[in-house]
Structure formats: C-alpha cells, structure tokens
Amino acid sequence: MSTFASFVRKEFIHILRDVRTMMIVLVMPVLLMLLFGFAISTEINDIPIAVVVDEYTPEVRRDLTALESNPYITLTGIVEEGQVDEVLRSGKVSAVVMMRDGKRNVVLDAANSSLSVSAGSYITSILRSGTTMPLSITTYMRHNPQLKSAYNFVPGVMGLIFILICAMMTCVSVVREKEMGTMEVLLVSPIKPIYIVIAKMVPYFILSLINLATILLLSHFVLDMPVSGNLPTLLTLCVLYIILSLMLGLFVSTLAQSQVVALLICAMVMMIPIIMLSGMMFPVENLPPVLKQISYIVPARWFIEAVRKVMVEGLPMAGILKETVILCGMTIALFVGSIKKFNDRLE
Amino acid sequence: MKSVLPILMRKEITQFRRNKVLPRLAMMIPIMLVLIMPLVTQMDIKNISVVVLDEDRSLLSSRIENHLANSDYFRMQESAYDYSQAVELMDQGRVDLIVSIPAHFERDMLGGYGRPISLTANAVNATKGGQGIQYASQTIISAVTEIAAETGLEAANFQSSDIRIQNRYNPTGNYRHFMLPALMIMVVLLVCTFLPLLNIMTEKEHGTIEQINVTPVSRWEFILAKLIPYWILALVMIGLAMLLAWAVYGLVPAGNPLNIFLGAFLFSLCMSGFSVIIANISNTMQQAIFVLFFFVIQFMLLSGLFTPISSMPAWAQWLTYAFPPRYVINIFRSVYLKGTLFTELWFDYTMLFVLAAAFYTLATFTYKKQK
Numbered sequence: 001m002s003t004f005a006s007f008v009r010k011e012f013i014h015i016l017r018d019v020r021t022m023m024i025v026l027v028m029p030v031l032l033m034l035l036f037g038f039a040i041s042t043e044i045n046d047i048p049i050a051v052v053v054d055e056y057t058p059e060v061r062r063d064l065t066a067l068e069s070n071p072y073i074t075l076t077g078i079v080e081e082g083q084v085d086e087v088l089r090s091g092k093v094s095a096v097v098m099m100r101d102g103k104r105n106v107v108l109d110a111a112n113s114s115l116s117v118s119a120g121s122y123i124t125s126i127l128r129s130g131t132t133m134p135l136s137i138t139t140y141m142r143h144n145p146q147l148k149s150a151y152n153f154v155p156g157v158m159g160l161i162f163i164l165i166c167a168m169m170t171c172v173s174v175v176r177e178k179e180m181g182t183m184e185v186l187l188v189s190p191i192k193p194i195y196i197v198i199a200k201m202v203p204y205f206i207l208s209l210i211n212l213a214t215i216l217l218l219s220h221f222v223l224d225m226p227v228s229g230n231l232p233t234l235l236t237l238c239v240l241y242i243i244l245s246l247m248l249g250l251f252v253s254t255l256a257q258s259q260v261v262a263l264l265i266c267a268m269v270m271m272i273p274i275i276m277l278s279g280m281m282f283p284v285e286n287l288p289p290v291l292k293q294i295s296y297i298v299p300a301r302w303f304i305e306a307v308r309k310v311m312v313e314g315l316p317m318a319g320i321l322k323e324t325v326i327l328c329g330m331t332i333a334l335f336v337g338s339i340k341k342f343n344d345r346l347e
Numbered sequence: 348m349k350s351v352l353p354i355l356m357r358k359e360i361t362q363f364r365r366n367k368v369l370p371r372l373a374m375m376i377p378i379m380l381v382l383i384m385p386l387v388t389q390m391d392i393k394n395i396s397v398v399v400l401d402e403d404r405s406l407l408s409s410r411i412e413n414h415l416a417n418s419d420y421f422r423m424q425e426s427a428y429d430y431s432q433a434v435e436l437m438d439q440g441r442v443d444l445i446v447s448i449p450a451h452f453e454r455d456m457l458g459g460y461g462r463p464i465s466l467t468a469n470a471v472n473a474t475k476g477g478q479g480i481q482y483a484s485q486t487i488i489s490a491v492t493e494i495a496a497e498t499g500l501e502a503a504n505f506q507s508s509d510i511r512i513q514n515r516y517n518p519t520g521n522y523r524h525f526m527l528p529a530l531m532i533m534v535v536l537l538v539c540t541f542l543p544l545l546n547i548m549t550e551k552e553h554g555t556i557e558q559i560n561v562t563p564v565s566r567w568e569f570i571l572a573k574l575i576p577y578w579i580l581a582l583v584m585i586g587l588a589m590l591l592a593w594a595v596y597g598l599v600p601a602g603n604p605l606n607i608f609l610g611a612f613l614f615s616l617c618m619s620g621f622s623v624i625i626a627n628i629s630n631t632m633q634q635a636i637f638v639l640f641f642f643v644i645q646f647m648l649l650s651g652l653f654t655p656i657s658s659m660p661a662w663a664q665w666l667t668y669a670f671p672p673r674y675v676i677n678i679f680r681s682v683y684l685k686g687t688l689f690t691e692l693w694f695d696y697t698m699l700f701v702l703a704a705a706f707y708t709l710a711t712f713t714y715k716k717q718k
Contacts, residue, residue, distance in 0.1 A: 018630075018631070018634070020630065020634060021630075021631065021633060021634045021637065024634060024637045024638060024641075025637065028637065028641050031641070032641065032644065032645070035645065035649070035663075036648060036649075038660060038663065039649055039659045039660060039663035039666075040648060040649070040654055040659070041654060041658045041659060041660075042473065042474045042654050042655075042658060043473075043658050044655070044657075044658060045657070045658065046657055047657075086691075088515060088516075088685070089516075089681070089685045089686065089687050089688075089691065090681075090687060090691040090692075091677065091681060091685075091687070091691075103511070104511075105511045105513060106511070106513065107513045107515055108513065108514050108515065109515060109516060109685070110514035110515055110516055110517040111516045111517050111524075111525055111680060111681075111684040111685055112517075112522075112525050112655070112680075113514075113517055113521060113522045113524075113525055114522055114525075115655060116514060116517075118481075120514075121481055121485070138463040138464070138465045138466070139465070139466045139467070139468070139480050139484075140465065140466070140467040140468070141467075141468055141470035141473075141476055141477075141480075142434070142437060142467055142468065142469050142470060142476075143469060143470055143471050144470035144471055144473055144476065145470070148473060149473050149474070149654075151470075151471055151472075151473060152471065152472045152473055152474065160644075164640065164644075165637075168633070168636060168637060168640065169633075172632070172633050257367070257368070259552075259632050259633070260369075260545045260549060260632070261368045263545065263632060263633065263636045264368075264369075264372060264541060264545065267541065267636050267639070267640045268376075268537050268541045269372070269375075269376075271640075271643075271644070271647075272376075272379060272380065272384070272533075272537075275647065275648075275653075276384050276387045276388075277387060281653045282387050282388060283472065283475055285394065286393065286394075287386075287387060288386050291383070291386055291387060308471050308472075312471045313438060313471060315438075
C-alpha cells in the first residue's frame with residue numbers, strides 16, 4: 001500500500017508544482033458559473049418595435065400609449081410605410097405595428113421564429129387589452145413561480161462544466177506519460193496498472209471536490225438556486241458525476257495516441273453533444289428519435305435531469321434512482337474500459 | 348531572397364495531412380454541426396402533456412377540451428380526478444400542464460362575469476412552462492371566441508380577427524433556419540481556435556519552436572505560415588457547410604454570399620489571432636486548452652447563438668461587444684435570412700476588423716523569440 005501512497009504523492013507533486021494550471025482549474029469554474037448563472041436568460045424584454053401611423057385617432061393614441069408603457073417593448077419611433085422593410089432588415093427593430101384605416105397589422109421579423117412568436121403574442125395582447133373580454137385565465141408556475149431561467153440553466157451549466165473540466169484534467173494523464181516515454185518506467189514499477197490509474201485520479205478528484213464545493217455554494221447563495229431536496233442526495237449525485245467525468249477523461253487518455261488528440265476530443269468534440277443533447281439548451285423530449293437514442297449516452301443529460309429534480313423539485317433519492325443507476329453503470333463501464341485499454345499497452 | 352512563407356506553409360499542410368486524426372476531425376465537425384445539430388434545435392415545444400379538470404361539464408368546457416386535444420402542441424393521455432392527483436402526476440413528470448375549468452364556468456361566462464380558468468404549468472424549465480401556458484391560453488381564447496360567435500353573444504368583445512400578424516423573412520417559422528447560419532459559425536469557432544493553438548503548443552512542448560527561433564525566419568513568417576492554412580480551411584468549411592445547408596435543409600442565403608464569406612474570413616482572422624495570444628502566454632498544452640476552453644464556452648453561450656443577447660443583463664451585453672462571434676453571427680443570420688446589405692452591417696464588419704487588429708497587436712507583444 002505504501003507504493004500506492006507514493007504514487008499518489010508523485011501525482012500530487014506534479015499538480016502542485018504547476019501552480020498556474022491549478023489556479024486556472026480552480027478559478028475558471030467559479031467565473032464561468034457566475035457569468036452564465038447571471039447572464040444566460042431566455043426572458044424576453046426590450047423588444048424594439050416601430051410603428052406606422054396614418055392618422056392619430058383616439059384608438060391609435062390609446063394603442064401608442066399602451067405600447068409605450070409596456071415594459072417588454074421598447075417603442076423606437078414612428079416610421080414611414082416605405083421604411084418598414086429597411087428597419088426590419090437592418091435589425092433596428094424586431095416588429096413593426098402598422099395602424100392604418102383603423103386596422104392593425106403586425107409585421108414581425110420572424111428570422112428568430114422563437115422570439116417572434118413571443119413578440120407577436122405580447123403585441124397582440126397589448127393591443128387587445130383595450131377591448132373587454134369576460135374571460136380570465138389565472139396561471140400558476142409550479143416550482144418556479146417567477147419563471148427564472150436560472151432554474152433551468154444552473155443545473156445545465158453545472159453538468160457542462162463538471163464533465164468537461166474533469167475530463168480535460170485527466171485526459172492527458174496517461175497519454176502524456178506515453179508521449180514523454182515515462183510510461184515504460186511506470187509499467188516496470190512493482191505496482192499493478194490499476195493502482196497507477198487510481199493514483200492518477202486521486203489528486204484530480206480532490207481538486208474537483210473543491211470545485212464542487214465552490215460551485216454548489218455559489219449556486220445556492222449567489223444565484224439563489226433552491227436546494228429543495230436533501231443535501232446528502234445532491235452531494236452523492238455530484239460526486240458520482242465527478243468520478244464518472246474523471247473516468248471519461250481517463251478513458252480518452254488510454255485511447256488517444258497523443259495529447260493533442262486527447263485534448264481535442266475532451267474540449268472540442270465532446271463540448272458540442274453536451275451542449276446540444278443534454279437538455280441544457282434544447283428540451284430532450286423534442287429530439288427526433290435517433291438523436292434521442294444518442295442523447296441516452298450523454299452522461300450530462302442524466303445528471304442535469306437528476307439535479308433539477310433534487311434542487312428544484314425536491315425529490316428524494318428514490319426519485320432519481322434511474323438516473324443514479326445509469327450514471328453508476330457508465331462509470332463502471334468507463335473504468336473497466338480504461339483498465340482494459342491500459343493493460344493492452346503492456347504487450 | 349525568396350520568401351520562406353510558402354515553404355513553411357507547405358510544411359504545415361503536409362503535417363496536417365499526415366496526421367491520422369486531424370483531417371478526419373476537421374471533416375467531421377461541419378458534418379456534425381450542420382447536418383445533425385439543426386435537428387436538435389427545435390424550440391417549439393410539442394407534446395405538452397395536458398390534463399383537463401372539467402368541473403363545468405358544459406358545451407363550452409368540452410369545446411375547450413376538443414381544441415386542446417386537436418392542437419399539435421398538446422397530448423392528452425393522462426387523466427386525474429382532482430387537482431391534487433393532477434399535481435402528483437406533474438411531480439412524477441407525466442403531466443406538464445393542468446387546465447382546470449371551474450364549475451358553472453359557461454353560465455358565469457355568458458352572464459358576463461367570468462370565473463377564471465386556472466392553468467398550472469411545471470416551470471422547472473421556464474421556457475417550456477411559459478410556452479405551455481401561452482399556447483394553452485391562445486387555444487382557450489379561440490375556443491371561447493368560437494362559441495361566442497356561434498351563440499352571437501357579445502361578439503363585439505371578441506375581436507380576435509382585428510389584428511393580423513405577418514411573419515417576414517422566415518414565413519414558415521422554421522427555427523432550424525435561424526440556427527443553421529449560427530451553427531456554421533461554430534465550425535469556424537472550433538476549427539480556427541483549437542487546431543492552431545494545439546499546433547503551436549506541440550512545437551512548444553516538443554522544443555521544435557526553439558529551432559525555428561534560432562533561424563532567420565521572422566516571427567510573423569512563422570505565425571502566418573501556421574495560420575494561413577486554417578484561414579483557407581475555414582473558408583472551405585463554410586463553403587461546404589453552405590452546400591450542406593442547401594442540399595439538406597433547402598436554405599440558401601437571401602443576400603450576397605460574398606458578404607458571408609467576408610464575415611467568415613474576418614472571423615477566422617480574429618479567432619486564430621486570439622489563439623496565438625493564448626499560445627504565447629501558456630506553458631503547457633493542457634493549460635493552453637483550459638484557457639481557450641474558458642473563452643470558447645463563453646463565446647458559444649453568450650454571443651446570441653442560443654439565447655438572445657437582448658435577454659442578458661446590461662453588464663453582460665456590454666461584455667459581448669468584445670466577443671467576435673457576436674458580430675459574425677449577426678452577419679450570417681441577417682444575410683442568410685433577411686438579405687441584409689453590406690452597408691447596413693458596416694458596424695459588425697468594422698468591429699470584427701478592429702478586434703482582429705487588436706488581437707494581432709496583442710499577439711505581437713506577447714510573442715517572445717527568446718525565453
């Protein structure tokens with residue numbers, strides 16, 4: 001066991017000596033978390049619009065006041081009919097309300113179809129507010145009454161940052177030794193390859209735990225994420241995910257021929273499916289069937305879903321059993337795969 | 348004396364082509380981003396699982412139910428006896444939206460004093476919850492309007508046809524067409540940063556950069572020889588991506604394609620210059636990649652690619668003025684979908700040029716031939 005301890009010490013010294021990289025690894029997640037937690041939002045406000053008016057009737061004046069006073073809309077000015085295409089095309093406004101002959105037409109810049117649907121419904125509801133309608137609808141937003149985007153994005157960003165940073169930390173571990181030629185020295189040492197691999201993980205695991213602590217504290221106290229479920233469940237889930245991510249990096253490291261390839265895979269290639277298929281940006285249930293199948297192998301998908309359930313919905317461990325089992329299975333598969341690949345090198 | 352630039356460039360291209368992984372990766376990225384990823388970008392939420400709790404059991408309430416059932420957005424598979432059971436289903440993730448119609452809704456409504464219909468959405472995902480509520484409200488309003496028109500009651504108050512909406516530039520409301528041009532930019536963003544950075548860092552780690560440093564090759568010749576192939580690669584990839592977008596998604600630029608290529612070229616200039624700065628200040632390959640990743644992920648998530656810049660808080664919007672992708676995404680989307688003219692996009696082109704100039708100035712200052 002003392003050989004194992006000295007191996008762990010060796011890896012620690014490697015990391016501690018490179019103060020700059022270590023600082024980057026510890027500071028970067030904090031900055032990203034804060035930046036994304038505050039900045040990413042899908043709330044729509046300040047839609048710039050312009051108006052075309054032919055005659056200032058009382059109705060037109062009433063509509064103009066209503067548009068002006070609405071917080072979601074910024075009335076940039078009144079334009080001539082001939083300018084409508086130009087102001088929309090150049091992106092100065094997202095919509096033009098044409099009020100002519102007592103009729104009201106809304107011309108939307110539908111390039112961003114998602115934004116234009118919201119803009120259209122805001123504008124029509126503002127214009128309709130003058131007329132009375134004996135129908136009222138009350139709405140309740142369960143779990144998220146203020147409709148905060150953060151409830152959606154914070155778990156997403158957590159899933160993204162953990163997996164990529166952990167994988168990037170460990171993905172050079174084995175392949176670097178290979179490149180430098182020090183691998184042979186390690187392999188002739190009186191320790192089983194499995195311990196070499198585990199020894200490489202330990203320091204990174206500790207670094208990741210520090211990251212986990214800062215990120216969770218930040219998301220709760222600074223970004224106002226609730227922790228509705230119980231904390232031990234959340235911690236277990238996160239630690240499991242970190243181990244999985246470290247293993248993923250390790251697996252890439254045993255496969256790759258060079259550091260360049262390992263880093264490219266972990267930083268560049270994996271980033272795209274994680275952003276696109278994890279449910280962080282686009283809802284998973286909307287995916288076409290084939291892509292849905294692919295999303296099942298993206299670990300971040302399961303993690304993000306489970307974190308949302310624990311943090312926002314407050315489900316207990318039993319509620320995230322499926323996700324936990326899947327993440328466990330992935331971890332074991334990656335570990336076995338890495339060891340197998342690592343042993344292959346011996347021949 | 349003959350310039351060494353072409354010779355150095357030939358060396359770079361040969362090295363790139365000999366590599367087993369890089370050329371394949373370079374081909375895979377545009378295919379993955381332009382061919383497959385647009386399928387993912389579907390903001391329109393369909394299949395919202397809805398439960399209707401109808402305590403009214405009137406003509407009106409069943410009409411509302413029919414309208415919801417016939418809508419593409421909703422599906423009605425679950426049912427519940429009462430509100431608490433419905434909420435339970437919601438917490439299990441089987442129901443996204445609960446519509447409860449109070450008793451005597453129709454009678455009260457026709458009497459002119461409406462008791463509210465209540466909508467409850469699972470808003471863990473704020474966008475999805477908000478959209479569900481929005482669609483359901485519209486559906487309910489149209490059902491009520493229809494009934495009111497049929498019964499001839501207070502028709503004056505239900506002027507739903509008085510406002511006409513016209514969608515310009517993307518009349519089918521295809522969100523994929525909005526995302527495609529931006530996904531093309533992601534190709535350049537990835538290829539023109541990671542590849543040159545790793546290229547320079549390999550020379551640094553292997554010590555071959557020192558051999559170059561002792562030759563009379565100037566630092567600019569060395570850097571340009573490394574970057575020019577990537578500029579060309581970026582333009583080729585944009586061309587390829589445009590072909591794919593046309594062949595698979597039927598999307599062709601409404602404006603002048605040259606404007607697109609000019610934007611892509613300036614952008615590849617910017618990003619490769621940026622990666623040279625990072626290479627200059629990093630000691631190891633891993634460190635360099637961490638720093639680059641830190642910026643690239645911001646470029647991706649804060650440049651208006653996925654979420655609109657106008658939704659961000661003011662300080663963050665200011666920050667994005669320093670992000671080159673912000674401008675090029677705007678150029679690509681405007682030219683592609685709206686056919687915006689070069690003169691109308693002068694600000695974006697100028698900013699890309701200014702940022703490129705700034706990055707190369709910084710790169711010159713941080714590059715040291717001696718240690």
